[in-house]
Amino acid sequence: xxxxxLVNGLTLGSTYALVALGFTLVFxxxxxxxxxxxxxxxxxxxxxxxxxxxxxxxxxxALIGGMVGAALLGMIIERVSFRPLRNVSxxxxxxxxxxxxxxxxxxxxxxxxxESTRFPVSIKTEFFQLGxxxxxxxxxxxxxxxxxxxxxxxxxxxxxxxxxxxxxxxxSLYTAGLxxxxxxxIILLSxxxxxxxxxxxxxxxxxxxxxxxxxxxxxxxxxGLTIIILGGMGNITGAMVGGLFLGFVEVLSVxxxxxxxxxxxxxxLMFLVLLIRPTGLFGRVxx
Amino acid sequence: xxxxxxxxxxxxxxxxxxxxxSLYITALxxxxxxxxxxxxxxxxxxxxxxxxxxxxxFFLTTACGALMGGVxxxxxxxxxxxxxxxxxxxxxxxxxxxxxVMLMNIEAFGGxxxxxxxxxxxxxxxxxxxxxxxxxxxxxxxxxxxxxxxxSIQEDEPAARAMGVNAVYYKVxxxxxxxxxxxxxxxxxxHFVTFISPHDFEVDRSIEILLFVxxxxxxxxxxxxxxxxxxxxxxxxxxxxxxxRLLVYGLMFVVIMLLRHEGLIEEDxxxxxxxxxxxxxxxxxxxx
Amino acid sequence: MPALLEILQxxxxxxxxxxxDQVSLGVDEGKIFGLIGPNGAGKTTLFNLISGALPVSSxxxxxxxxxxxxxxxxxxxxMGIARTYQNIRLFGKMTVLENVMVGQHSRxxxxxxxxxxxxxxxxxxxxxxxQTAEEWLEFFHxxxxxxxxxxxxxxxxxxxxxxARALSTEPSLLLLDExxxxxxxxxxxxxxxxxxxxxxxxxxxxxxxxxxRLIMDICxxxxxxxxxxxxxEGPPAEVRADSRVIEAYLGKEA
Numbered sequence: 001x002x003x004x005x006l007v008n009g010l011t012l013g014s015t016y017a018l019v020a021l022g023f024t025l026v027f028x029x030x031x032x033x034x035x036x037x038x039x040x041x042x043x044x045x046x047x048x049x050x051x052x053x054x055x056x057x058x059x060x061x062a063l064i065g066g067m068v069g070a071a072l073l074g075m076i077i078e079r080v081s082f083r084p085l086r087n088v089s090x091x092x093x094x095x096x097x098x099x100x101x102x103x104x105x106x107x108x109x110x111x112x113x114x115e116s117t118r119f120p121v122s123i124k125t126e127f128f129q130l131g132x133x134x135x136x137x138x139x140x141x142x143x144x145x146x147x148x149x150x151x152x153x154x155x156x157x158x159x160x161x162x163x164x165x166x167x168x169x170x171x172s173l174y175t176a177g178l179x180x181x182x183x184x185x186i187i188l189l190s191x192x193x194x195x196x197x198x199x200x201x202x203x204x205x206x207x208x209x210x211x212x213x214x215x216x217x218x219x220x221x222x223x224g225l226t227i228i229i230l231g232g233m234g235n236i237t238g239a240m241v242g243g244l245f246l247g248f249v250e251v252l253s254v255x256x257x258x259x260x261x262x263x264x265x266x267x268x269l270m271f272l273v274l275l276i277r278p279t280g281l282f283g284r285v286x287x
Numbered sequence: 288x289x290x291x292x293x294x295x296x297x298x299x300x301x302x303x304x305x306x307x308x309s310l311y312i313t314a315l316x317x318x319x320x321x322x323x324x325x326x327x328x329x330x331x332x333x334x335x336x337x338x339x340x341x342x343x344x345f346f347l348t349t350a351c352g353a354l355m356g357g358v359x360x361x362x363x364x365x366x367x368x369x370x371x372x373x374x375x376x377x378x379x380x381x382x383x384x385x386x387x388v389m390l391m392n393i394e395a396f397g398g399x400x401x402x403x404x405x406x407x408x409x410x411x412x413x414x415x416x417x418x419x420x421x422x423x424x425x426x427x428x429x430x431x432x433x434x435x436x437x438x439s440i441q442e443d444e445p446a447a448r449a450m451g452v453n454a455v456y457y458k459v460x461x462x463x464x465x466x467x468x469x470x471x472x473x474x475x476x477x478h479f480v481t482f483i484s485p486h487d488f489e490v491d492r493s494i495e496i497l498l499f500v501x502x503x504x505x506x507x508x509x510x511x512x513x514x515x516x517x518x519x520x521x522x523x524x525x526x527x528x529x530x531x532r533l534l535v536y537g538l539m540f541v542v543i544m545l546l547r548h549e550g551l552i553e554e555d556x557x558x559x560x561x562x563x564x565x566x567x568x569x570x571x572x573x574x575x
Numbered sequence: 576m577p578a579l580l581e582i583l584q585x586x587x588x589x590x591x592x593x594x595x596d597q598v599s600l601g602v603d604e605g606k607i608f609g610l611i612g613p614n615g616a617g618k619t620t621l622f623n624l625i626s627g628a629l630p631v632s633s634x635x636x637x638x639x640x641x642x643x644x645x646x647x648x649x650x651x652x653x654m655g656i657a658r659t660y661q662n663i664r665l666f667g668k669m670t671v672l673e674n675v676m677v678g679q680h681s682r683x684x685x686x687x688x689x690x691x692x693x694x695x696x697x698x699x700x701x702x703x704x705x706q707t708a709e710e711w712l713e714f715f716h717x718x719x720x721x722x723x724x725x726x727x728x729x730x731x732x733x734x735x736x737x738x739a740r741a742l743s744t745e746p747s748l749l750l751l752d753e754x755x756x757x758x759x760x761x762x763x764x765x766x767x768x769x770x771x772x773x774x775x776x777x778x779x780x781x782x783x784x785x786x787x788r789l790i791m792d793i794c795x796x797x798x799x800x801x802x803x804x805x806x807x808e809g810p811p812a813e814v815r816a817d818s819r820v821i822e823a824y825l826g827k828e829a
Contacts, residue, residue, distance in 0.1 A: 033373065085544055090372055091319070092548045095501050098494060099540025106533035222384065222490075225377060264388035267381040274378045275366050424691045431690045431701065432683050435669070439677045442666040449626055451652035451681030451744055464687075 003132040005251050011139045011208060013247020014146035018201035019220055020227035020239035021153065022194035028170040028234035029190045030086055035097035036077055037198055038221020039104035042214060044070035044199025045119070045206040046112060052120055063145070063203055070199020071192040078191040083184065101221070108214035116213035119206040142204045149200060150240055153193075157236065166190055170234065219263065226270040232280025241282070294411060298479055300519045301414035302472050307499035307511035308421055309468035314505050315434075316461035317441035319372065322363075322379030323469050323496050325386040328488030330356040330470025331477035332396060335405040338478070345408045349474040356470015357463050364462030368455060383490050390485045401484025402477075409479040417471070425508035437461055469496075502543060504550020513552055577640060579604040579779050580625070580656075580748055585634030587620055587803075594620045596803040597634070602748070602796075607770065607780045609794035609811070611787075613823055616800040618783045619661055622750050625781075626658045627651040638748070653681040657746035659737040661753045661783075667726035671736055674725050675711055678743030679704035711739040715769065731762055735769075742773065749773065751782040755789050767793055791815070799823065 019041055026034045048066035051057045057065065081096035126137040157163040169176040169186045177183045205220070206212040227246050231238025246266055253262050273280065289297075306327060313320050330352035337348040367378050391399045428434035439447035440454050448454050477483050495518070503514025525532050543550075578601030587595040595617045602608045610618050623629040625636060627648035635644045643651055657678070666674050683704050689697035712718050715735040720728060728736060734754055741749060751770070755763050763786060770793055774780055784790050790797060790811065797814045799807040801823040807814050814820055 080541060081544070085548065088548055092544045094373075094376075095498075095548075096541050096544040098498075099537045099544070101537070103534055103537030103541070106530075106537065110530055110534070222380070226381070229374075229377060261388065261392065264385050267384045267388075271378055271381040271385065274370060274374055274381070278370060278374055420691075427690050427693060431697075432680060432685045432704070433687060433690050435673055435677050436680055438669055438673075439666050439680075442668060443664050445628060445648070446660070446664040446666070447677065448648040449628065449652060449658055450677050450740065451649050452677065453649045 004134055006248070007133050007135050007139060009248035009251035010244065011142050011247070012205075012251055013244035014143055014150075015201045015205045015208065015243075016220075016223060016227060016247050017240045017243025018146055018149065018197045018204070019224040020231065020243045021150070021236065022198040022201075023224045024228045024231070024234055024236060024239040025166075025190050025194040025197075027228065028236075029166065029173075029187055030082060030093075031234075032082065032086065032090060032093050033097070033225065034074075034077065034081075034191075034194075035094060035221065036081075036101040036104060037097075037194070037224060038217035038219075039101045039108075040070050040073050040077075040195045040217075041198040041202040041205075041220055041224075042108060042212070042217030043073060043104065043202070044195075045202035045212040045216070046108060046214075047199070048203045048206070049117065049119060049212060059207075063200060066199045066203045067196040070202070071196040074191040074195025074198075075188055077195075078188050082187070082191075101217070105214055105217065112214055114214060116211040116216075119210050119212055138207060142208055145200065145204060149197065153197070154236070156193075162186070162189065223263075223266055226266045228280070229270045230273050230280060232282040235280065235282045238280055238282035242280075296519070296523060297411055298409065298414055300516050301411065301418050302475050302479070303496075303499060303515040303519045304418055304512045305414070305421060305472040305475070306469060306496050307503070307515040308425065308508065309465045309472060310496050310500050311425075311465075311505060311508060311511040312437075312468065313462050313465035314500060315441060316437040316458050317444065318364075318458060318462055319376045320379040320462070320465065321376045321490070321493050321497055322381075322383035322386075323465070324488040324490065324492035325383040326356040326360055326466040326469035327473035327476065327492065327496075328386070328390070328483075328485070329359050329466075330473030331483050331488070332390070332402070332473075333470070334474035335402045335477040335483055336396065338406055338408075339402060339404065345478065349471060349478075352474030352477075353467050353471035356473065357467035359470075360463040360466020361459060364459045364466070368458060380490060380493070383488075383493050387485045387489050397484070399485065401482060401487075403482050405477050405481045405483065407478060407481050409475045414475055417475070421468070422508070422512070429508075498540065500550075501540070502550060504552040506549060506554045507552055507556075510550050510552035514550070517551075577637075578602050579639060580781070581637040582621075582625070583635045583637070585621070585624060585636060586632045587617070587624060587629065588632040594803050595624070595800075598800070598803070598805050600798050600805065600808065602779060602781055604747075604779050605774070605777070606795040607774055607782065607793050609790045609797040610781060610783045610800065611785070611790060611797060612800035612806075615802075617803040618800055619752055620803075621800070622658060622752055622781075622783065625651075626656060626750060649681070652744055652746075655745070655747035656750065657741035657744045657748075658750035659734075659741050659752055659754060661756070663733050663737055665725040665728075665733060665736060665740075667724065669725055670721065671717055671723055671725055671728070672705070672708055672712065672721040674736060675708035675740050675743045676704050678711075678740045679707055680744075682707075682745055707745075708739075708743050711743045714742075714772070715739045730757060734758075734766075738769070738773075742778070746778065748779045748781065751780060753783050753785065755784060755786045763789055787815075 022037055023033065026032065044066040047069035048062035051062040051065045052059065077100060081100060082093050085092040085096060128135050157166060165181045165186050168179065168181060169183055173183055223246060227242040228239055231242030249265060250262050253265050310320060310323050333355040334348040334352035337343045337351055363382055367375055370378055390396060436452050436457050439452055440457055444454050499514035499518055500511045502518060503512065504510035522532060525535060528535060580602040582598060582600050584597045584599055585595055586593065586597055598621065612618055624631050627646055631644055635642060637643065638654055638656060643654065666677065683700050685697040685700055712721055715738060717732060717735055717739060720732065725736060755766055758766065767789060770780060794811055797809065797811055798805055799814060799820050806819045806823060807817045
């Protein structure tokens with residue numbers, strides 16, 4: 001039983017990790033939070049849904065499409081809420097993205113209705129037994145994609161020229177600019193990557209629970225925030241470990257506590273961390 | 288005199304104005320709270336429960352509601368002192384969420400269903416007299432030791448401390464006072480809508496209150512009130528938009544941040560000097 | 576005779592770095608005491624310790640014979656120590672007059688109730704505070720600007736405002752951190768005069784400076800810091816001739 005929960009927790013946690021990576025990437029570069037990130041997550045799932053139901057595409061292409069769509073959305077948000085406002089104050093982009101999240105959420109509700117929709121999955125329900133762990137094909141797919149993306153992301157950030165440019169810009173926007181790095185473009189790219197990750201997470205979570213709704217972004221967005229606080233804002237490892245950790249905690253607490261407390265657990269942890277160790281478990285990026 | 292509908296709108300405007308001012312006072316000392324709805328809810332529940340379960344009179348239950356709000360404000364404000372800007376905002380957000388979840392699970396307080404049949408005692412007199420006193424207070428605070436202490440902390444806390452201002456004391460003070468006022472507004476709210484549930488005090492409400500201050504501007508104490516007035520009237524005015532209401536609402540903030548991020552009301556919006564300057568300039572331009 | 580400010584073997588460590596190493600000095604009442612040394616010598620750090628902005632790592636400090644080593648900054652201000660900053664920290668959105676009135680905070684006590692009720696005691700207190708503030712503005716030739724926002728002032732005016740604000744806290748000891756930075760010859764001469772005038776009001780002054788002319792002109796006594804240690808102390812003429820001081824400043828023009 002516990003073994004099963006661990007697998008479930010890992011699966012859930014890996015999607016949370018992707019969402020958290022999106023948040024942390026934006027925070028690392030700009031020191032700001034994109035409050036509409038949860039909605040990008042949600043819309044990524046809906047784009048994939050549309051591609052599958054209306055376009056007849058396979059789940060593979062729906063994933064790609066969702067990622068691309070989410071990335072585009074992220075770039076639009078950067079242009080509208082961050083580029084014109086990031087030098088104005090820390091608060092202005094935050095408020096703007098709060099407004100955007102309200103806008104996007106109601107837009108989705110108008111277009112798709114307020115109830116949740118099934119996610120038509122073309123993956124067979126098949127189970128595998130690995131010692132004490134029972135894992136479904138779906139979970140394997142989700143885990144493969146999440147961890148695959150995380151690995152690609154790590155490599156990208158550490159090894160590629162653009163990744164290094166992103167890290168440099170993270171350290172100091174000003175110095176990066178002096179060094180000739182096209183800061184504006186790097187920021188735009190970071191948003192694209194962060195949103196792509198968020199979009200994929202939305203699709204994977206939709207697959208996991210076989211349901212997506214216009215409101216799913218709200219809670220997940222807030223949880224993503226919790227994760228990066230726990231893991232250290234701007235810290236990539238922290239985001240990934242934090243996401244996995246939250247996945248485990250949630251799954252376990254549903255098993256052993258009533259489900260309404262489940263959400264509160266994440267936030268209670270976050271509150272404690274803020275009080276005791278505001279830099280997060282892995283330390284935050286100093287701005 | 289006035290019809291029931293208008294009276295109702297006026298009451299909401301009044302209560303929202305008090306809420307806006309309750310957030311403004313914490314912002315004045317440099318603290319941003321995105322969990323004010325929790326304090327409002329604490330006041331609402333305290334007052335409602337004291338009246339429905341113990342039969343206490345209105346003035347006492349609202350006072351207790353405000354006090355409870357203040358107590359919780361103190362308990363949250365003190366440990367979160369070291370947190371700045373974004374971190375404080377997130378901590379208060381977390382508190383709001385946790386509080387709502389906890390409340391939903393306490394059957395003794397009505398659980399997820401809430402409290403029904405709260406006696407409708409709030410009327411426009413109560414609301415507007417309270418608001419009037421509050422406005423007087425803020426007006427008097429402008430040229431006062433208290434007001435300067437808050438503002439100096441907001442501007443540069445270490446420098447304020449070096450000039451003898453006990454920042455810790457004043458920050459907790461501002462936060463507690465804000466929570467106290469939010470609790471009071473919550474009590475007024477409970478005895479007006481007669482039915483309250485945890486859903487009335489979720490993060491959405493906190494964001495709504497935040498938006499009053501953002502729209503109106505935190506430069507003066509009138510700003511948040513104007514913000515509250517406009518945003519309370521907006522749903523009524525935009526009623527024809529039906530389900531597109533929220534779209535406009537959300538988009539509005541994107542637009543405001545782009546056009547006028549400090550809010551509508553600036554320090555000299557109401558000063559004669561500033562407008563006469565504009566007219567003089569225009570007059571001169573028109574001259575041959 | 577015990578000094579107004581006694582600093583005994585004070586050390587300040589930041590992580591692995593020793594910013595101040597066993598520094599001791601005494602500032603006598605009514606004197607102008609200069610603190611000089613190359614950049615990074617620890618002068619501003621010492622100010623931060625004295626004003627209570629940072630805690631000492633070890634050592635003790637006494638002001639008017641009372642220990643201040645572990646007191647918070649606002650308490651130290653109330654005891655009578657005020658300061659200005661190297662990179663000016665005014666309350667930009669507040670007016671010039673309000674900035675200076677903040678200084679009167681610790682000498683007044685009105686709270687919420689008296690503000691709301693406009694009690695006569697509060698009104699009188701507020702008026703007194705305003706008067707004190709206006710007197711200091713007058714002293715620093717800023718009266719004309721009293722209703723303007725602090726952020727709208729010219730550089731020299733900003734420096735004077737900081738001093739007015741510090742003085743309105745009614746200190747016995749004034750800490751000035753590089754007040755002449757960015758000033759031309761005439762401005763420095765005016766500053767000299769102002770500082771001497773402040774001293775004549777009974778204030779003791781501890782001043783960090785790089786401008787040797789100013790130091791030599793007005794200081795009664797000087798201490799030299801280098802790499803966190805005090806390497807010399809004495810009257811200006813003596814210190815100036817000290818070989819260790821010259822070595823520390825080698826390559827630096829006065």
